[in-house]
Amino acid sequence: MSESTVSMGQGAASAREGTASLEAMLFSPRPNGPAVAALLAGAAGVFVLGLNTFLAAAAEGVADWFRFQDRVGPLSGKTTMAGVAWLVVWALLAAVLWRRNVRVEWVWAIVIVLLVVGNLLMFPPIYERVEPG
């Protein structure tokens, strides 16, 4: 066997080792809980935004409470409180799911329901039906 053949064989082996270590690094095990927590919390934030919109349309007292800034009106409170709810839910879910693996099928179902209902609640033809007067 010539020297160059030996050297090529060593090069290929070293490349394989490099790929294997890169693969081990890229795919080191990690629980999916924190990722799931982020997606669930995002969908919950959208749901709360829709709920706030719907409640503010249904009751003037709620709309007034959401008037955090006069220049912006109730939109300031509706969005701020949706943001707060999103972050609180995220923190709680992350704490609970941090080291866990979760079945993603369930997460799919919950995320889709929250997104659809949240969007329906903030769709004007729907919340206008409960507006007083």
Place this chain on the structure above:
Amino acid sequence: MEVSAREGWTIVHGLMVGTVFLVAFAGGVAGLWSLRMELVTIEGIRERMRRLYAGVWGMAIIAWVTVITGTYVIYPWYRSSPPEGADLEQYPRSFLLADPDKDLWHKFGMEWKEHIGWAAPILATAVAFVVSYYGPRLARDNKLRWLTMVAFVAAFAAAAVAGVFGAFINKAAPIR
């Protein structure tokens, strides 16, 4: 040619930021779509993760900039109440509501846009976190990768509704 400060803000909010948003979305969704073991090598995954991080975080940051400038800078000009006898063209909301042929731009378009737009940064941030935390592992977890893509596309769809209505409303009743 003259651009007022208010028109300048609407250009930044809608046109400039919107363009970057589209680029970031395209990069993010292409990266998520092709992040599959059967399509790329190990080295390829590492290489495209950088673009994916840039796409998803870029979209999240841009979405936050857009909703915050839209809600706290431009929207107050849109909704301000006109004094008695004022020229309504300077008060877009009142201008639209005063015309039965145009009031739906506010009652439907603006009312939907001002709320749904906020879904975009929330969902885009969630996606950016998932991609950063789970990283290349998404290539081996198709269910989670698809759910991440759904959230990312939902963020884009929310921004698209807000953007399209914003453009039409600004055409019907420009902020000057």
